[in-house]
Amino acid sequence: MIQYIIRRILYAIPILIGVNLITFALFFVVNTPDNMARIHLGMKHVTPEAVAKWKHERGYDKPLLWNGQAQGEKKATDTIFFEKSVGMFAFDFGRSDEGRDIAYDIKTRMWPSLAIALPVFVIGLAVNVTFAMLMAFFRATYIDLAGVVLCVAMMSISGLFYIIGGQYLVSKLLHLTPISGFDGGFNALKFIILPVVIGVIGGIGTGARWYRTIFLEETSRDYVRTARAKGLSELSVLFGHVLKNAMIPILTGAVVVIPLLFMGSLISESFFGIPGLGSYTIDAINAQDFAIVRAMVFLGSVLYIVGLILTDISYTLVDPRIRLE
Amino acid sequence: MLLFLLLAGVAFYAWRVRQREHLLQPWRRLMRSRSGMASAVVLLAFVAVGVLDSLHFRLPLERQANNARLHYAPDVLSVFDLLAGPLRKQLEKTYSAPFAVHLFTKETIELPGGKQARDFPRLKYGGAHLRDPGADRAADIAVTAATGAFYALVLCAVMTALLVLWLARRRGVSPGTAWMLIRHGQDEIPWRTLLAAIGLLTLFVCLAALLSAKYHLLGTDKVGQDVFYLALKSIRTGLMIGTLTTLVMLPFALLLGIMAGYFRGWVDDVIQYTYTTLSSIPGVLLIAAAVLILQVYMDSNQDMFDTVAARADIRLLFLCIILGVTSWTGLCRLLRGEALKLREMEFIQAATAFGVGHFRIIARHILPNVMHIVLISIVLDFSGLVLAEAVLSYVGVGVDPSMQSWGNMINGARLEMAREPMVWWSLLAAFVFMFVLVLSANLFSDRVRDAFDPRVK
Numbered sequence: 001m002i003q004y005i006i007r008r009i010l011y012a013i014p015i016l017i018g019v020n021l022i023t024f025a026l027f028f029v030v031n032t033p034d035n036m037a038r039i040h041l042g043m044k045h046v047t048p049e050a051v052a053k054w055k056h057e058r059g060y061d062k063p064l065l066w067n068g069q070a071q072g073e074k075k076a077t078d079t080i081f082f083e084k085s086v087g088m089f090a091f092d093f094g095r096s097d098e099g100r101d102i103a104y105d106i107k108t109r110m111w112p113s114l115a116i117a118l119p120v121f122v123i124g125l126a127v128n129v130t131f132a133m134l135m136a137f138f139r140a141t142y143i144d145l146a147g148v149v150l151c152v153a154m155m156s157i158s159g160l161f162y163i164i165g166g167q168y169l170v171s172k173l174l175h176l177t178p179i180s181g182f183d184g185g186f187n188a189l190k191f192i193i194l195p196v197v198i199g200v201i202g203g204i205g206t207g208a209r210w211y212r213t214i215f216l217e218e219t220s221r222d223y224v225r226t227a228r229a230k231g232l233s234e235l236s237v238l239f240g241h242v243l244k245n246a247m248i249p250i251l252t253g254a255v256v257v258i259p260l261l262f263m264g265s266l267i268s269e270s271f272f273g274i275p276g277l278g279s280y281t282i283d284a285i286n287a288q289d290f291a292i293v294r295a296m297v298f299l300g301s302v303l304y305i306v307g308l309i310l311t312d313i314s315y316t317l318v319d320p321r322i323r324l325e
Numbered sequence: 326m327l328l329f330l331l332l333a334g335v336a337f338y339a340w341r342v343r344q345r346e347h348l349l350q351p352w353r354r355l356m357r358s359r360s361g362m363a364s365a366v367v368l369l370a371f372v373a374v375g376v377l378d379s380l381h382f383r384l385p386l387e388r389q390a391n392n393a394r395l396h397y398a399p400d401v402l403s404v405f406d407l408l409a410g411p412l413r414k415q416l417e418k419t420y421s422a423p424f425a426v427h428l429f430t431k432e433t434i435e436l437p438g439g440k441q442a443r444d445f446p447r448l449k450y451g452g453a454h455l456r457d458p459g460a461d462r463a464a465d466i467a468v469t470a471a472t473g474a475f476y477a478l479v480l481c482a483v484m485t486a487l488l489v490l491w492l493a494r495r496r497g498v499s500p501g502t503a504w505m506l507i508r509h510g511q512d513e514i515p516w517r518t519l520l521a522a523i524g525l526l527t528l529f530v531c532l533a534a535l536l537s538a539k540y541h542l543l544g545t546d547k548v549g550q551d552v553f554y555l556a557l558k559s560i561r562t563g564l565m566i567g568t569l570t571t572l573v574m575l576p577f578a579l580l581l582g583i584m585a586g587y588f589r590g591w592v593d594d595v596i597q598y599t600y601t602t603l604s605s606i607p608g609v610l611l612i613a614a615a616v617l618i619l620q621v622y623m624d625s626n627q628d629m630f631d632t633v634a635a636r637a638d639i640r641l642l643f644l645c646i647i648l649g650v651t652s653w654t655g656l657c658r659l660l661r662g663e664a665l666k667l668r669e670m671e672f673i674q675a676a677t678a679f680g681v682g683h684f685r686i687i688a689r690h691i692l693p694n695v696m697h698i699v700l701i702s703i704v705l706d707f708s709g710l711v712l713a714e715a716v717l718s719y720v721g722v723g724v725d726p727s728m729q730s731w732g733n734m735i736n737g738a739r740l741e742m743a744r745e746p747m748v749w750w751s752l753l754a755a756f757v758f759m760f761v762l763v764l765s766a767n768l769f770s771d772r773v774r775d776a777f778d779p780r781v782k
Contacts, residue, residue, distance in 0.1 A: 014598065015598070015601055015602050015605055018598065018599075018602035019602055019605060019606055022602070022603075022606070023606075023614070026614055026615065026618055027614070027618070152764065152767050152768060152771070153764060155708075155763075155767060156708065156759075156760055156763040156764035156767055157756075157760060157763075158712050158715045158716070158735075158756075158759055158763075159712075159716065160715055160716065160719060160735055161735075161752075161756050164735075164739065164752065260607070263607070266609060266716075266720060267716060267719065267720070281610065281613075282720060282721075285613045285617060285720060285721060285722060286721055288617060288620075288621070290617070293610065293613065293614050293617065294614070296610055297606055297607070297610045297611065297614055300606065300607035300610055301605040301606045301607070304604075304605045304606075304607065305605050308605075
């Protein structure tokens, strides 16, 4: 088991190197530091000295890959690539273009993101599975049909409208929760409820429909027929046999998102003014802060790969038929 | 140009399918499903608006006597703009509610007596023909709507009659029998549903055409443009993103996916590595990073993109490319799996034994056998792309702000959310149009999957 995990982690390294190279190429080769400096200092009337100063302050004035003027091993290390990209492997994200410490920002902003994303994930999973089971229980009746139609209709609504509609209805008309904002400790609860509810509702369409197909696939298996043949009621077949087996694909499909929960959601965080990583990224995009975007791209891929590894491990934990080689 | 190639491609595909019975089979199944046909009608209506809006030309200015060269107007128009001419030109000053005759904001108006008063001024175009808007408006709207409904009824009756006659000839029965076939839904194609969908659509078009000539059907936006017109124009942007992205992604996914599955070995390793790496970067972030960089590039090379329209087009194209780059991995993985399975099949083994080249095997034997996967996933992805556009425009990395799109409409309206009373009509327009398009795309893709997936049979 441990051997397998180690091997998976080793497999992840080349992928991370690839991601790193892609981001490096995007941010420094396609788009030179000179361009970045000019964007930040304003387009017109920029003196070359100001550009040079801006670059020097942020360490962008070094050669890209190979420093021919330096001595010894500095030839490879005293470059933009080494300082800005290789450092990310040690989660050293450096400073943003505004001079703030990115790693510190990420650490403090992670928790509000998680406070929203984790309840959305857990409650959403429970709600979706419940709905899917209801539809599977009443399969091929009008209830099932109505459920599927409802799911497709809910899928077709853009996530933006759930947020706008929810904010308008709950906060503006009914004055139940504040429209946006965030607070520490238990005061945060009243800010969290609405985004969580909207997040759950927005996910029902896709989730419940997908889980329904999984349930229906399981109900057509032989073991279900055997269970019915020995006289079990439909309800106990569904809960005792189908649910357990259907949870394998559902859980393993869900595991991959768990690490990404830290990243939060771009849209809902910025709508609700939550100081999480999602709104951090949006602000960075709008302010054209390349250092932060670069860090977030890398962090996102790391978390995704961690999610993939966790998925493989969770397969072996919940499904005894799968053996690790 | 691209559009015509695409249309030609679709026509060619249709012709090929007609020739071959086994290709025709799934389409027949699709034709028989009611929701599939109804959503296809709606989708076709959207595509029609999009195509009309894509036929660009520039209006020639009057030829001057001393100058032989023909001059063209600076703004590029489309056929759709001509059809919706009044909608495009009737600009109000700022916001106005749907069917309103007054502006949404108060202004100082000069009264006939020389005095000044603060009131909601009359609109320049919306309901301008009414003498006493307070009393006449409701009656006028009702009369116009009734006229529209009447036209729609006549059109529907004509279409039904034509359909009955055509079906009677086709099936070799009398028109009366054909009518009974349609009414009781006994023919294999669900004509009843089809007629109902077309009827509703005709009703909507007639009402919209008559009413929007007199009023601003969905109000006007901040600079006084008709929201209904903007929403219709946005159809093209939405469809463009869907189709262009698919066109970008398809060759990658097809070529690499089949190659990985067919050749295996190191080719497989390299391709798998590539798509795992790409798909491990969060999609939105990669798109954001790429669009940011494009923006920087455009800002530093401003002389290369002279007009605003050219910049918007480049940005749209680039967005589609980057969306394609992020979305080919899913299809590629599916195709690889299928190719892995296919290459072990007897007919491929036989072809290899006969000494058929790799290229021929892929083109003649593997490609036709994975086409159903390609079709299903294209149709499935389409609705996602339309929704993605709105989100990306909101994040600020979507289409150019000067371009009409639903995302930009939502974005503009969002800023007015705090206003009291709220400016809700832009949101409503974007919501309704997106909902109808995505819903019909989703329903259609469901039916396509049912019809084409060999496992569902």
